[in-house]
Amino acid sequence: MELQAGMEPRDAxxxxxxxxxxxxxxxxxxxxxxxxxxxxxGLSFEVRRNEIMGVVGGSGxxxxxxxxxxxxxxxxxxxxxxxxxxxxxELSPAERLAxxxxxxxxxxxxxxxxxxxxxxxxxxxxxxxYTLLESVLDDLVQLNLSLVGLAPxxxxxxxxxxxxxxxxxxxxxxxxSLEPKLLFLDEPTSGLDPISAADFDALLLYLHxxxxxxxxxxTHDLDSLFRTCDRVSVIVDGRMVTDTLPGLLKSxxxxxxxxxxxxxxxxxxxxxxxAPEAPRG
Amino acid sequence: MDALALHRDGESWRIDLQGDWSLAALPQxxxxxxxxxxxxxxxxxxxxxxxxxxxxxxxxxxxxxxSEVGGAQGLVVRHEGDPPHTVPLLQKLHLELxxxxxxxxxxxxxxxxxxxxxxRWTVLQGTEAGRLLGFFGRIAAVLGGGFRRPxxxxxxxxxxxxxxxxxxxxPIVSLIAFLIxxxxxxxxxxxxxxxxxxxxxxxxVTIAVLREMGVLLTAIIVAGRSGSAFAAEIGVMQLNExxxxxxxxxxxxxxxxxxxxVLGLIIALPCxxxxxDAMGLAGGGLLxxxxxxxxxxxxxxxxxxxxxxxxxxxxLVKAPVFALLISMVGAYRGMQVRDSAxxxxxxxxxxxxxxxxxxxxxxxxFAVLFEQIDF
Numbered sequence: 098m099e100l101q102a103g104m105e106p107r108d109a110x111x112x113x114x115x116x117x118x119x120x121x122x123x124x125x126x127x128x129x130x131x132x133x134x135x136x137x138x139g140l141s142f143e144v145r146r147n148e149i150m151g152v153v154g155g156s157g158x159x160x161x162x163x164x165x166x167x168x169x170x171x172x173x174x175x176x177x178x179x180x181x182x183x184x185x186x187e188l189s190p191a192e193r194l195a196x197x198x199x200x201x202x203x204x205x206x207x208x209x210x211x212x213x214x215x216x217x218x219x220x221x222x223x224x225x226x227y228t229l230l231e232s233v234l235d236d237l238v239q240l241n242l243s244l245v246g247l248a249p250x251x252x253x254x255x256x257x258x259x260x261x262x263x264x265x266x267x268x269x270x271x272x273x274s275l276e277p278k279l280l281f282l283d284e285p286t287s288g289l290d291p292i293s294a295a296d297f298d299a300l301l302l303y304l305h306x307x308x309x310x311x312x313x314x315x316t317h318d319l320d321s322l323f324r325t326c327d328r329v330s331v332i333v334d335g336r337m338v339t340d341t342l343p344g345l346l347k348s349x350x351x352x353x354x355x356x357x358x359x360x361x362x363x364x365x366x367x368x369x370x371x372a373p374e375a376p377r378g
Numbered sequence: 379m380d381a382l383a384l385h386r387d388g389e390s391w392r393i394d395l396q397g398d399w400s401l402a403a404l405p406q407x408x409x410x411x412x413x414x415x416x417x418x419x420x421x422x423x424x425x426x427x428x429x430x431x432x433x434x435x436x437x438x439x440x441x442x443x444x445s446e447v448g449g450a451q452g453l454v455v456r457h458e459g460d461p462p463h464t465v466p467l468l469q470k471l472h473l474e475l476x477x478x479x480x481x482x483x484x485x486x487x488x489x490x491x492x493x494x495x496x497x498r499w500t501v502l503q504g505t506e507a508g509r510l511l512g513f514f515g516r517i518a519a520v521l522g523g524g525f526r527r528p529x530x531x532x533x534x535x536x537x538x539x540x541x542x543x544x545x546x547x548x549p550i551v552s553l554i555a556f557l558i559x560x561x562x563x564x565x566x567x568x569x570x571x572x573x574x575x576x577x578x579x580x581x582x583v584t585i586a587v588l589r590e591m592g593v594l595l596t597a598i599i600v601a602g603r604s605g606s607a608f609a610a611e612i613g614v615m616q617l618n619e620x621x622x623x624x625x626x627x628x629x630x631x632x633x634x635x636x637x638x639x640v641l642g643l644i645i646a647l648p649c650x651x652x653x654x655d656a657m658g659l660a661g662g663g664l665l666x667x668x669x670x671x672x673x674x675x676x677x678x679x680x681x682x683x684x685x686x687x688x689x690x691x692x693x694l695v696k697a698p699v700f701a702l703l704i705s706m707v708g709a710y711r712g713m714q715v716r717d718s719a720x721x722x723x724x725x726x727x728x729x730x731x732x733x734x735x736x737x738x739x740x741x742x743x744f745a746v747l748f749e750q751i752d753f
Contacts, residue, residue: 210719211717211718211719211720212718212719212720212721227401227402227404227405228405229404229405229408230405230408233404233405233408233435233439236435236438236439236442237435237438239475240434240435240438240468240471243471243472243474243475244434244471249475255717255718256717256718257716257717257718275401276400276401276433276434276435307463307464307467308434308464309463
């Protein structure tokens with residue numbers, strides 16, 4: 098072993114180690130208001146390490162607002178948000194940047210930069226964070242495309258040339274490029290055909306298992322909920338009800354009951370019960 | 379500290395991996411991987427027991443490099459000492475990628491000669507001109523249809539565009555016309571004073587403002603203000619598929635979006651020109667009063683002598699033509715936006731540059747035409 102003096106590790110791992118029972122995301126007493134309209138009224142929310150947490154709620158219940166608040170894109174009226182055990186409002190700009198690099202996010206419409214190719218989109222966060230050789234960047238693009246199950250020749254295409262399912266996968270590849278431990282997905286299967294959506298669910302389960310990811314997923318896709326989520330949080334009347342799916346199925350809250358006992362929910366539940374363990378998509 | 383150390387042990391190899399193997403360390407790790415001696419055969423053992431924070435990209439780089447140096451020789455790689463849980467997955471992905479690689483076709487870029495480029499450019503400009511003419515035709519068709527069915531001309535929408543492109547541009551147009559004519563009058567006064575002919579400053583200012591500067595300045599300001607707005611508005615609608623939606627609902631986007639803008643600007647630009655003319659004359663008059671001590675009464679008498687009956691109209695008649703050019707180019711470029719935000723910016727820029735160019739070109743044509751017909 099050769100020891101060279103003065104060679105410090107470049108920077109510490111972006112995600113500080115946490116005690117394993119500590120929640121990765123913890124929201125307490127969150128109040129969000131738009132004018133007189135109260136969206137969150139003392140909402141509390143916790144995501145445990147290495148689980149897939151589904152977030153559901155009616156249209157306008159504040160799912161995306163919650164996501165934006167956790168990401169620090171929106172200042173809440175009251176309450177605290179902790180990610181990796183740190184209050185996001187107490188972070189310095191540099192710490193905030195390190196935090197943003199420690200999680201990956203995909204947005205509803207993909208939000209790939211439309212004037213950059215898929216490869217450049219995936220390289221974008223890498224280039225910002227590290228100084229890497231072009232050949233290394235190309236290797237990493239291939240790696241991330243392989244991880245999400247896209248063919249290597251997708252790298253040179255532009256977002257407008259991709260199908261809806263490919264856009265979602267490319268967005269996931271970009272979100273994975275900085276090797277996050279925590280992933281936020283906003284409606285990852287919306288607008289996909291059932292086959293692509295099921296493939297995406299399988300991909301998510303596969304990545305969750307292989308990369309030990311913690312996933313927070315906003316979704317309206319009942320099939321997705323039943324197939325992938327360990328626990329589900331429901332936003333009702335500005336507050337959060339979190340439970341496992343069997344627990345929520347027994348809930349007496351009228352909205353939750355309606356949500357999980359409607360005709361679509363029953364069909365999805367049966368389909369999930371019948372489906373064999375999903376192979377990789 | 380080196381991230382890896384290679385040892386040879388008879389027929390087999392051993393790599394001791396150590397230290398930080400997170401993504402942040404990838405540049406150093408990659409450099410050290412490059413230094414691995416090429417072709418290796420036999421067996422290779424990777425010892426992971428002293429690695430901290432193993433990432434994904436770093437493991438990938440190691441696997442890629444090992445297959446480069448040993449793949450052809452059938453190097454057998456074993457991972458020992460608590461390898462990262464991602465190793466089997468990445469090995470599998472890498473294998474898939476290697477087998478897929480053989481079928482990848484690489485496009486060979488061809489050298490393009492000057493003549494070829496010129497030809498391409500000519501054809502492109504030709505088709506472009508044809509398309510613009512077609513666009514003009516479609517606008518004309520809607521306008522023509524408006525005679526039979528006036529509701530097709532969307533009166534309220536036209537009024538809104540007169541408000542946005544005309545009324546709200548009054549302050550900036552007035553200010554610029556006023557200032558520029560002060561500058562022209564000042565320069566003229568300095569030069570004409572050498573001949574003792576300062577009274578001709580009035581001729582210079584009034585003819586310049588009424589025939590050329592009033593309308594040209596207004597057109598250029600409006601091209602910057604509204605030509606870009608047209609291109610951007612219609613371009614964003616194009617990006618959001620709003621225009622496709624209109625078409626699908628059986629509505630004509632030309633009638634709904636383009637014609638109101640064209641009509642609005644054709645109404646607004648002559649009005650703005652009249653205001654610019656008035657402000658320009660006021661600026662000239664003010665400078666004459668302050669600098670040359672020509673009182674307003676005398677300024678007006680001289681102004682009447684200097685102007686022929688057609689001078690004012692020679693400027694104003696150009697305004698609707700300029701308005702048509704600006705609004706058409708803006709809307710046309712907006713309609714061309716496809717796919718990306720960069721296209722939107724490029725075409726908006728193009729709309730402004732081309733409409734200003736076309737306005738000045740048309741102005742030159744008018745100058746020659748008026749000279750020939752003695753207008």
